[in-house]
Amino acid sequence: MAGDSPFEPLKPVSPRTRLVLGAGFFVLFVAVWAAATLGGFIKPLFLADPVKTFAAGWRLFTEHGFLADIGITVWRVMGGFVLATVVGVPLGIAMGAFKPIEAFFGPFVSFARYLPASAFIPLLILWAGVGESQKLLVIFIGSVFQITLMVAVIIGETRRDLMEAALTLGASSRGIVIRVLLPNAAPAIAETLRLVLGWAWTYVIVAELVGADSGIGHMIMDSQRFLDTGQMIFGIFVIGVIGLITDFAFRALNQGLFPWYAGR
Amino acid sequence: MAKLTISGVDRTFPGVQGGPPTRALDTTDLSVEDNDFITILGPSGCGKSTLLRIIAGLDQPTSGTVELDGQRVTRPGADRGMVFQSYTLFPWLSVKQNICFGLREKGMAKSQQDEIAAEFMEQVGLTQFANHFPRMLSGGMQQRTALARALANDPKILLLDEPFGALDHQTRSLMQELLLSIWEKHKKTVLFVTHDIEEAIFMANRVLVMTARPGRIKADVPVSIPHPRDYKVKTSPEFAELKERLTEDIRVETLRAAQMAA
Numbered sequence: 001m002a003g004d005s006p007f008e009p010l011k012p013v014s015p016r017t018r019l020v021l022g023a024g025f026f027v028l029f030v031a032v033w034a035a036a037t038l039g040g041f042i043k044p045l046f047l048a049d050p051v052k053t054f055a056a057g058w059r060l061f062t063e064h065g066f067l068a069d070i071g072i073t074v075w076r077v078m079g080g081f082v083l084a085t086v087v088g089v090p091l092g093i094a095m096g097a098f099k100p101i102e103a104f105f106g107p108f109v110s111f112a113r114y115l116p117a118s119a120f121i122p123l124l125i126l127w128a129g130v131g132e133s134q135k136l137l138v139i140f141i142g143s144v145f146q147i148t149l150m151v152a153v154i155i156g157e158t159r160r161d162l163m164e165a166a167l168t169l170g171a172s173s174r175g176i177v178i179r180v181l182l183p184n185a186a187p188a189i190a191e192t193l194r195l196v197l198g199w200a201w202t203y204v205i206v207a208e209l210v211g212a213d214s215g216i217g218h219m220i221m222d223s224q225r226f227l228d229t230g231q232m233i234f235g236i237f238v239i240g241v242i243g244l245i246t247d248f249a250f251r252a253l254n255q256g257l258f259p260w261y262a263g264r
Numbered sequence: 265m266a267k268l269t270i271s272g273v274d275r276t277f278p279g280v281q282g283g284p285p286t287r288a289l290d291t292t293d294l295s296v297e298d299n300d301f302i303t304i305l306g307p308s309g310c311g312k313s314t315l316l317r318i319i320a321g322l323d324q325p326t327s328g329t330v331e332l333d334g335q336r337v338t339r340p341g342a343d344r345g346m347v348f349q350s351y352t353l354f355p356w357l358s359v360k361q362n363i364c365f366g367l368r369e370k371g372m373a374k375s376q377q378d379e380i381a382a383e384f385m386e387q388v389g390l391t392q393f394a395n396h397f398p399r400m401l402s403g404g405m406q407q408r409t410a411l412a413r414a415l416a417n418d419p420k421i422l423l424l425d426e427p428f429g430a431l432d433h434q435t436r437s438l439m440q441e442l443l444l445s446i447w448e449k450h451k452k453t454v455l456f457v458t459h460d461i462e463e464a465i466f467m468a469n470r471v472l473v474m475t476a477r478p479g480r481i482k483a484d485v486p487v488s489i490p491h492p493r494d495y496k497v498k499t500s501p502e503f504a505e506l507k508e509r510l511t512e513d514i515r516v517e518t519l520r521a522a523q524m525a526a
Contacts, residue, residue: 164322165352165410169366169417170342179369183356260356260397 048230053237056230066219070238073204073215076132080139081200085193087140088147095148096155096185097177106152109145117142118206130211135204142203143196150196154188155181187254187261194250201243265334267453268296268319268421273328274478275314288314290480291328294472296421296455301447303456303464304472305510307518311479312457316423319455320346332420342366345419347427351406353398359409360385360394366417384412387446404435411443415450424456428463437495440466448492461510465503466493473513476521483513 006013013021030050036042037049048056060066095102095109117138124141128134158181166180208217216235223231254261275289289311296302306312317323319330321340330337332344345366353362360381367377385391388408398406407427414422424443428436444467447454458464464471465487473483487506489497497503 159352161348161350161352162354164320164340165346165348165354166365166369167322167340168320168342168344168346168423169413170369171365172369175369179365180354183354186356258356260399 044229045227046229048228048233052230053233056228057234057237060219060231060234064219066238069215069219070242073208073217074242076135076207076215077139077197077200077204079132080136080204081143081197083136083140084143084147084196084200088144089151089189089193092148092151092189093155093177093182093185095152096158097181102152102156105148109148109152113145113149115141115145117203121207121210125211130213135207135212135215138207139200139203143200146196146199147192150192151185151189154185154192158184187258190250190254190257194247194254197246197250198243201239205239266295267298267300267333268294268455269331270294270296270315270319271329271331273315273318273325273330275311275318275323276326287478289318289325290475290478292479292481294481296453299451299453300470301454301456301468302470302472303458303468304474305458305461305464305514306474306479307476307514307521308459309521310474310476310517312474313425315479316346316425316455316457319421320344320423322346342370342417343420344423345414345417345421346423346425347407347410347414349426349429351398351403351410351430353401353406353409353413355398358395358397359390359401362398362409363413363416365413370417380416384416387415388412388442402435403431404439407431407439408442411446415446415452419452421453421455424454426458427456429458436460436463441495443467444493459514461507461514462498465489465506465510466498471506471510473510474517476517476524482517485510 033047034050037044037047038051044052057066091105095105120141121134121138124134124137128137162184163176163180166176171179204215205217205220208215209221212218216239220232220235223229223235271293272291273289273293274287274291277286277288279285292315304312304315314323318325319332319337321337321344337344353359354365357365363381363384364377367380381394382391385394388411390405390408390412393401393405398409401409411427428439431439440463446452447467454467456464456467468487471483471485471487472481473485474480475482485506489500489502
C-alpha cells in the first residue's frame with residue numbers, strides 16, 4: 001500500500017524517472033515562457049520570446065564569434081578558481097589539522113569571507129588595470145576564503161575514533177594528516193569545490209560587466225545597449241548550460257574518484 | 265616481571281561549565297602477566313573504558329603510571345593494539361588495505377605486508393572480501409577486520425573495548441569463539457572490557473570486577489576452566505557457579521550506579 005506512493009520520505013527514484021522529471025521542468029519552463037511572450041502578455045522589449053532568443057543565439061555564434069567569448073570566460077573562471085584552490089585547500093587543511101594555525105588565520109579568513117568580491121572591482125581596476133589579472137583576482141578573492149574556511153571545517157570534523165585507531169596502529173602526526181585526515185576529507189572537499197565553482201561563475205560575470213572587452217558578461221552588457229533582450233537572455237542561458245555541464249562532470253569525477261564514499 | 269604494571273592510576277575529568285569535577289577512575293593498581301586474558305567487567309560508566317584508554321595512551325591519568333615491559337606509557341603506540349566498540353575501519357581502504365595500515369606505517373615491504381594480511385584474513389575468514397570496502401560489510405565482518413588489523417601489527421598487548429557490544433547475540437557468540445581460538449593459538453596478552461558477564465567468563469583466565477563510579481577493582485576472580493573452550497562450557501556447572509557470583513557482584517554495583525544517578 002505505502003510502497004506504491006511516490007511521496008514516501010527519502011524514497012529513491014529510478015534513473016529513468018529522474019531524467020524524465022528533470023527534463024520535464026525545463027519543458028514546462030520554456031512552455032510558460034513561450035506562452036507569456038508569444039501570447040503577447042509581456043512586451044518583447046522586456047522579454048524576448050524563445051524563438052527570437054534562439055535566433056539571436058544562432059547569430060551570436062555565426063556572426064559575432066560568441067564561441068571566443070565563451071572560451072575567454074571559461075578560461076577566467078577556471079584560472080581564478082584553480083588559483084583559489086591551490087591556495088585555499090592546503091591552507092584549509094593546515095588550519096583544520098593544526099589548531100594554532102587555525103587560531104592565527106581563522107579570524108582573518110572569517111572576516112575576509114564577508115567582503116563582497118564585486119566591491120573589490122573598482123579597487124582592482126586601479127591596482128591591476130582592466131586586463132586578465134584583474135578578472136582572475138576578482139574570482140580568486142571571491143573563492144579563496146570560502147574554500148579555506150570550508151576545507152578547515154571538513155578536516156576538523158574528522159571522526160576522532162578513526163584518528164585514535166590510527167594512533168594505536170602506530171601512525172605518526174604526519175601519517176595521521178596524510179593517510180587519515182586527507183583521504184577521509186577528500187570527497188567532502190571535492191563537493192565543496194563543486195559548490196564554490198558555481199559561485200565563481202557569478203563573480204566572473206560581474207567582473208565582465210565592468211571594464212571588459214570580451215567574455216559572456218561583456219556581450220550581455222553590449223546587448224543591453226541595443227536593447228537586444230534575446231541576446232541577453234541567450235547569454236544567461238549559456239552560462240546556465242555551462243554550469244550544468246561542469247556540475248555533471250564534477251559529480252561524475254567525484255563518484256569515479258571515491259567509490260568507497262556512500263555519503264550522498 | 266609483569267608484562268603490564270598499572271600503579272596508582274586515577275583519572276578525574278574537569279567539571280563541565282563550572283560543575284564539579286568527575287572522578288571516573290579511583291586509584292587503581294593492576295599487574296598483568298604475559299599471555300593473560302583478562303576481562304574487565306563493570307556497570308556502564310564505571311571507568312573501565314577510561315582505564316583501557318589510559319593504557320592505550322589515548323588518555324592521560326591524573327596521577328600514577330602505566331608500564332609495559334618496564335617502559336612507561338605516555339602516548340599511543342603500535343605496541344598496544346586496540347579494537348573499539350564503534351566501527352573504526354578506514355572507509356576509503358579495502359579490507360586488505362585496512363589490515364595493512366599499521367604495517368605500512370612501519371614502512372614494511374609490500375610483499376611482506378601481503379603475506380601477513382593474507383594470513384590474518386584467512387584467520388578471521390575474510391579472504392574472499394579482501395577488496396571490499398567497509399561499507400559493504402556487516403557489523404560482525406567489520407569487527408573481524410578490525411581485530412585482524414590490530415593483530416597484524418603484532419602488538420605486545422591487545423586492548424579490546426567492548427568490541428562486540430554492537431553485534432547481535434549470535435554473531436557475538438561466534439566472535440567470542442573466534443577471538444578465543446586466535447588467543448589459544450597465538451598466546452597474546454589481552455585486556456577485554458565488557459559489561460556482559462557470560463562474555464567475561466567465557467574468554468578470560470581472570471575476571472576483574474569494577475565498582476560503580478569512581479571505578480575501582482573490586483574483585484579479581486580466576487577462571488580455571490581448561491582450554492580449549494567451546495560454547496558448551498557456557499552450560500557447565502563451573503561456569504554457572506562463576507556466573508552466579510559475578511551476577512551478584514555486578515548487580516550491587518549497578519544498583520549503586522542507578523542510585524547515584526537518581
